[in-house]
Amino acid sequence: MKKTMGFPKRYFMVMGTFLLALLLYIDRICISVAKEPIAEALSLSDKQMGWVLAAFSLGYAFFQTPSGILADRFGPRKVLSVIVVLWSAFTALTGAAFNFISLFVVRFLFGAGEAGAFPGMSRAIYSWIPLKERGIVTGINFSGSRLGAAFAVPMVAWLITNYGWRVTFVALGIIGVVWAILWYLLFRDNPEELKGISTEEKDYILTTRQEKDMSAVLERIHFGTLMKSKNMWLAMGQYFASNFTFFFALTWLFPHIKNEYNMETVEAGFYTAIPLIFGAFGNWFSGWLIDKIYRDGKWDKSRIFPASLGFVLAAIGLIGSIYMNSAGGAIVFLSVAIFGADMTLPPSWAFCVDIGKKHAGAVSGTMNMAGNIGAFITALIFPYLLAWTGSTALFFILGAVLNILAVLMWYNMKPHKHFSEY
Numbered sequence: 438m439k440k441t442m443g444f445p446k447r448y449f450m451v452m453g454t455f456l457l458a459l460l461l462y463i464d465r466i467c468i469s470v471a472k473e474p475i476a477e478a479l480s481l482s483d484k485q486m487g488w489v490l491a492a493f494s495l496g497y498a499f500f501q502t503p504s505g506i507l508a509d510r511f512g513p514r515k516v517l518s519v520i521v522v523l524w525s526a527f528t529a530l531t532g533a534a535f536n537f538i539s540l541f542v543v544r545f546l547f548g549a550g551e552a553g554a555f556p557g558m559s560r561a562i563y564s565w566i567p568l569k570e571r572g573i574v575t576g577i578n579f580s581g582s583r584l585g586a587a588f589a590v591p592m593v594a595w596l597i598t599n600y601g602w603r604v605t606f607v608a609l610g611i612i613g614v615v616w617a618i619l620w621y622l623l624f625r626d627n628p629e630e631l632k633g634i635s636t637e638e639k640d641y642i643l644t645t646r647q648e649k650d651m652s653a654v655l656e657r658i659h660f661g662t663l664m665k666s667k668n669m670w671l672a673m674g675q676y677f678a679s680n681f682t683f684f685f686a687l688t689w690l691f692p693h694i695k696n697e698y699n700m701e702t703v704e705a706g707f708y709t710a711i712p713l714i715f716g717a718f719g720n721w722f723s724g725w726l727i728d729k730i731y732r733d734g735k736w737d738k739s740r741i742f743p744a745s746l747g748f749v750l751a752a753i754g755l756i757g758s759i760y761m762n763s764a765g766g767a768i769v770f771l772s773v774a775i776f777g778a779d780m781t782l783p784p785s786w787a788f789c790v791d792i793g794k795k796h797a798g799a800v801s802g803t804m805n806m807a808g809n810i811g812a813f814i815t816a817l818i819f820p821y822l823l824a825w826t827g828s829t830a831l832f833f834i835l836g837a838v839l840n841i842l843a844v845l846m847w848y849n850m851k852p853h854k855h856f857s858e859y
Contacts, residue, residue: 446634447565447642451574453620454558457517458581460616461554462687463589464528464609465493468544469691470593470706471602475540478602485537487820490688492541494813496548498806502663504553505560505802509795512626513561516553518617524550525613532606548809555786556802563790563797564627567645569731571790572739575783576724580717583779586687587713594706663803666856667849668792672800673807675744675846676785678839682751682778684812685836686712689819690771693829698764711768712775719779723747727783740784740791740852745844747780752840755833774836781843791852792859800856811839 468475468490476486508516527547534540558578566574596605625631628642663669690712695705723743730739754774761767786801793800822832851859 445638446631447628447638450561450565450624451577453624454561454578455581457521457554457558457616457620458578459585459588460521460613461551462582462585463593464524464547464613465551466586466589466687467528467593467606467609468493468531469688470590470702471597471605472692473702474597474602475534479534479536479540481537481540483820484824487817489537489540489544491813491816492544493548493551494684494809494816496545496550497552498548498809498813500549500552501556501802501806501809502799503802505556505798505800505805508553508557508560508798508802513557513798514621514624514626517557517561517624518621520550520553520557521613521617521620524554525610525617526550527610528613529607529610532603552802552805555805556798559786559790559793559801560798561624561626563794564646565642567642569645569728571787572727572731572783573721573724575786576720576722576727579779579782579786580720583713583716583720583775587710587717590691590710590713591703591706594703598702663800663856666792666859668788668851668854668859669800669803669856671846671850672785672788672792672804675748675781675843675850676804676808677811678748678836678843679751679778679781679785680808680811681815681839682755682774682836683716684815685819685832686716686771686775688812688816693819694764694767697767700764708764708768712772715772715776716779719747719776720782723780724783727787736791736853737851740788741847741850744781744784744847747777747784748840748843748847750774750777750780752837753777755837755840759830759833777840788850788852792854792856794855796856 472486475481475489476483481489504516504520524547527543527550530543531540531547534543555578562571562574562578593605596608628634628639686709691705691709694700694708695702698705700708726743727739730742751774754770754772754777757770758767758774761770785804789801789804790797818835819829819832823829
């Protein structure tokens, strides 16, 4: 690439999607931190809170493929702007919940609103990011989600302690609307449409992204078309396992650590943030590893090896945590587990862009739908297994088994083949 003046415009796009991922998970994890005051105010049991936490994943899963198709058809500029406003409204409305049913419905709709975020980002990456930069950019975006969650735990714990959970949800909703306005004003769906981009950078993007000509009419697809693809089914299966592990950190890790080791709210918040920070490191490392292997001319291996390594680490971390008798020891092994689970994200989403091309939004949304069925099950099965067995061991063993099965799935996936071919 020729030398250009100033900061490359495509990195401003990455900065915007990084901030979106940050906001996404601040809004998402807030309900976990607020579990106790909400349960007390609305007289909810642990099992009812499990359903509330699962409601998000259910709404999120159902609307993944439709929102991905919308991003492919209307572009990530409009679609992301609209959905961020919608989910921000439901974030604020969480603060108005008055009983179990109202809270369940609002969190379901909040999940439906958030559903288009990562499929929309994938579609933006397909248009803006050269193929050889795809791994690190995906890693940066997902690290934003982990840093957002890690930052949110102690911050939200402090806000709730000082201002109450209702005010906290309203404040977070306002921040989301501000992001949506800025995104609509500053972003464009394709580099050719952005004023101010240098000719050198525009030419570089157009000649190094996966598909050079974006002018062809987008062929419409539907869910049934995707379900004929072996690549699609394998991507869904391994992402189910990934989300089963990670969403424990977003839903039950905070109350688990707080109750298991008799901690104060803010102290538990800091402990819970540690695995999430390691998750960000996992994303960065995996993104770097993907691009390094890809530069050696090994496209398939650049996706398969980082994901498989991540799943093995996740299994080791989950099993190791069972044998720890202190909060510090448990957090060390759970940090390994989340580091590994998050290593699987950049190759998973890069894989979806690889096999989806112009349908990257629909493909990634379908994979994420399956992943969030895993998240839905995690949110429900943890309290039920705990009540049934009196221990968390069975939950962690189940998660480890799913991670090993995911490794086998990855070694049957073919990143270089379009979903219509395999």
